Amino acid sequence: SQQGEEDPQALSIQEGENATMNCSYKTSINNLQWYRQNSGRGLVHLILIRSNEREKHSGRLRVTLDTSKKSSSLLITASRAADTASYFCATASNAGNMLTFGGGTRLMVKP
Amino acid sequence: GAGVSQSPRYKVAKRGQDVALRCDPISGHVSLFWYQQALGQGPEFLTYFQNEAQLDKSGLPSDRFFAERPEGSVSTLKIQRTQQEDSAVYLCASSLGAGVGTDTQYFGPGTRLTVL
Secondary structure, rough: OOOOOOEEEEEEOOOOOOEEEEEEOOOOOHHHHHEEOOOOOOOEEEEEOOOOOOOOHHHHHEEEOOOOOEEEEEEEOOOOOHEEEEEEEEEEEEOOOOOEOOEEEEEEEEE | OOOOOOEOEEEEOOOOOOOOEEOOOOOOOEEEEEEEEOOOOOOOEEEEOOOOEEEEEEOOOOEEEEOOOOOOOEEEEEEEEHHHHEEEEEOOOOOOOOOOOOOOEOOOEEEEEEEE
């Protein structure tokens, strides 16, 4: 079963707008990671945020983590048509080695 | 260097057939993971190898699923007597270290299995 949920399940925006995706999870974590998946392709790692971090930036990406609420958000600024993809959050616990994924947000950026 | 590769990219099987899916991880990566991704869902963990040792197989859905990594490099996921519910994309990932969750996992393109 999935660790948590992403919200929204689908998001459609215009090029240049910002996109915000949220992720909630259920158990304590070591870190949380965000991945992108283009249609028919494998997952590409975007960013990792550790449980003792609250915010992290990478290029146009900004990730926040609130461990008290067991939630994270991914903000993509100044979106481009090439950002169209599904975005997944995944958590890594202290106990296991695997990643536990959410259901994903399908983002469409219209040119 | 090359990323994670998987073969075949697409596989169609008749119900009851056995299938074997191959994963070539990044050279030198210690950890190897298999995930199953149903249509419209996020990937779900199947099994984990550290070198040739299968340390976690808690995600394998039934005893029809078997994975091996005999020389600590290439891995094969075998599904016996396939059922329609096995239809999914099977993703392989590798990471450099011992896979304690802090290493980046690099994913292959997946094998899309369709069971008729």
